[in-house]
Amino acid sequence: MRIKEHPVIDFSKKKGRKVTIYFEGKPIEAYEGEPIAEALHAAGIRVLNYTPRGRPRGLFCAIGKCSSCLMKVNGVPNVRTCITLVEDGMRVERQRGLEPLPQDYHPPKWKDATKTEGDVIIIGGGPAGMMAAISAADHGAEVILIDEQPMLGGQLVKQTHKFFGKRQQFAGVRGTKIAEILKEEIEKRRIKVFSRTSAVGLFQDGDKKMVSAVRNNKELLEFYGKAVVVATGALEKMIPFENNDLPGVYGAGAIQTLMNTYGIMPGKRVLIVGAGNVGVILAYQLIQAGVKVVAIIEAMPKIGGYFVHAAKVRRLGVPILTRHTILRAEGRDKVERAIVAKIDENWKPIPGTEKVYNVDIVALAVGLRPSIELLHQVGAQTTYVRELGGYVVRHDDMMQTTVKDIFVAGDSSGIEEATTAMLEGKIAGLAAALRVGKADLRAVNEVKKAHEELMEFRSGPFGARILEGLEKVMIK
Amino acid sequence: MKMKSKADVVVVGGGIIGLFSAYWLAKSGEEVVVIEKKYPGSGSTFRCGTGIRQQFGDYANIQMMKKSVEIWKNLGEMLEFPEFKFAQTGYLFLLYSDEEIESFSKNVRLQNKYGIPSRIITPEEAREIVPLIDISEVKAASWNPTDGKANPFLAVRGLLNALKNLNAEVYPYTEVKEILHRGNEVKGVKTSRGEIRADIILNATNAWAKILNEKLGLKFPIEPYKHQAVITEPFKYDEIKPMVISFKYGGAYLTQEVTSGGVIGGIDLKYGPTWDLTTTYKFMREIAKNFTHIIPALKYIPLIRQWAGYYAETPDHNAVIGKVREYDGYYIAAGFSGHGFMLAPAATKGIVDIILHGKSDLPMDFYDPYRFERGELREQAIQMG
């Protein structure tokens, strides 16, 4: 089902040309510009594949990071359908376990990859990466910005709510709008932007950096530069419970992608697990889209999200149950029910407190972890810091990692917020510009100012934990 | 874990060679400890291409590998670790020219003499074995159905299990800093966590062997070279059963990994001598190019990981195994190039025979540590997986 009316987004303007794809032979209506899995979801198809042990699987992350959505597309197995766009006449089939390769005896034609050179290569076009690009370009650095999504903005493009934070960092502005403003700033500058381009490798060749990337899942690109900023954001966490792989158990981000990016109804009735900011805001966004939220459950004794958001959701009639956990999801091939229970001080479910919710979606908003694969590959030192979401790379106060001239910013340096992502991006962008010899003393002063703003922001209600975490990763 | 202060034998290095040696020693009743500076398998062993072949070009490696395969076949049972499986899926060398056919025919004749059932087959027969290969340029293939592959993680786990049952101890995250000796007799080792006394010490540190040797004034020519490998996403098992090798296309070797079903393999691109183990873009690109020439359908399957490890190379690409003359009680089994995993069962049997009995029925002279000194290089062994 598609969303007909939405108070914030006008989907009629965003929709592409109508096309037909064939799911196991059956024609399905889809729109150009939307990925296969999303189009199938709109048509009511939840099960995308069966694992080698025969368990059904569907979407989970919707950003190409978890491999839960693999299908056979035009005979080719292992296609991540959540980020592969539909094409007219495409044949799509459920994958059953490990599938054979197509019988094809034609070696591909090899040509040299397209090479692009610049001073600073920025991987990831969310708020952190975009700010890094803007700041480095302002000081005269030649900037390359790579992002794997069709549009810049990262998490922001899915946030229909007005942001918290400081005025200078767009407080009170909707996430989608912040993305637009930053995009306009990027367009004003001489920044080379590569969308739908996944960075797949980060290499060093002497003092030079090299990023290998794939555009549109087909074309190999090579980028050469003197400094790299990695701002690849985060991935959703999963928690253990029975049937947590049942189609309909979706990450919060996937639900936002479905409804806020593509205008597709994620389901009819939703249980949200996790009452942090993401969970609470998700509830509000679901209600906006006309979806019933039966409850938000939270294992901690207190709600983690901003009080104002939580109060608003409660006013709309959504119960928030603290000290509750999900025991299992139930259903044939897709979620039909969720069983939750109260837990005691030792996090053990209390017998007799089970509740059954009839829902078709279980939304997991149980936190994010930094996306550090590329940094790990290039040999940056990592360490586990719970406060920052898991494994993070060590960095100094200029956001430089243990690998010279490779910087990190935003959620990929530790899970925080868009506001801090932008400030960190700014610092990393300026530091990179300084390092490649393009910036001067003015940049140093700007870095100082950004540090002050960061400090001020982190002295707020959620900052204490972050500061504790940062203490553990900072190289002094 | 608290360390013992003495043992009969100290094995330095917890790769496949150190662990397998410790296994034979413990089975013979020796009190043995293995000292590993990181974790078992972390050296070259866990980074290897999983290939096990008998198609060599000299009498010694052929016989050693024949013995090894006998042991690999029964290893699961021998270690009481049924998870371990030797997949006897063969090795297929694709040949593109008359010269290649001639040189492989010569090897096949020698292999047959020692009872290895290898043979030269037609391109069509090769395609029957691996239906996905492009045979348009292939003129023949050298095929041995009794070669195979095994998962090094399971092999190491099996050995660790067995060592535990035999009360042999393995100390991870413990580095041997020095071999202790009085005059020309070894007396034990000094580690990062204290000393252990022992009259017999086996240097099984492969690529790192020269570090301890040099401290004793010994010079066996073993140098670390960086080699890399990749693995792809998995697909249906048994599409590419044997190890497929092509010298024409990058010196590539590739096969579906036993447990996951992804294609594991590499090409002949090395750097060194070096201690650097960062991966290179050139390797990734050359892999993509060469693999898709051999099996075009691989163009549909993404690479998911690339890593680097050491080939501990000697001038003739054969290992250095034997008793060290200068120090009583000091033994070495190192420098295994690209074939230490496959050789491990027989090579370790051989060195343990030498340690315990002073001799072995296996052709161990071939790996004599002093052959280089005498300028007596062996014919270069094929380095491939």
Ligand SMILES: Cc1cc2nc3c(=O)[nH]c(=O)nc-3n(C[C@H](O)[C@H](O)[C@H](O)COP(=O)(O)OP(=O)(O)OC[C@H]3O[C@@H](n4cnc5c(N)ncnc54)[C@H](O)[C@@H]3O)c2cc1C
């Ligand atoms: C529901 C929700 C509500 C939120 N509300 C607020 C709020 O009110 N206030 C606030 O300050 N923050 C909020 N946030 C947090 C904020 O959105 C994130 O912290 C912020 O987006 C992080 O920015 P980033 O640039 O680090 O990462 P992201 O925005 O995640 O961007 C990362 C980008 O990198 C790209 N990428 C990743 N890997 C690759 C690769 N290999 N190659 C190429 N590109 C790649 C991705 O496509 C993506 O565009 C909210 C988040 C959520 C989920």
Ligand SMILES: Cc1cc2nc3c(=O)[nH]c(=O)nc-3n(C[C@H](O)[C@H](O)[C@H](O)COP(=O)(O)OP(=O)(O)OC[C@H]3O[C@@H](n4cnc5c(N)ncnc54)[C@H](O)[C@@H]3O)c2cc1C
């Ligand atoms: C990319 C690649 C592909 C390969 N493919 C194949 C293949 O297909 N088939 C095959 O047979 N072989 C292959 N090999 C070769 C094979 O991996 C090695 O020959 C084999 O693993 C050697 O085992 P080892 O136990 O001697 O060495 P290692 O596994 O390197 O073990 C030596 C150990 O010693 C430890 N150590 C070093 N110094 C000290 C010290 N001072 N104190 C304590 N511990 C120390 C190290 O940490 C290490 O764990 C490949 C190698 C690579 C790199």
Ligand code: FES
């Ligand atoms: S990769 Fe497609 S749902 Fe995660």
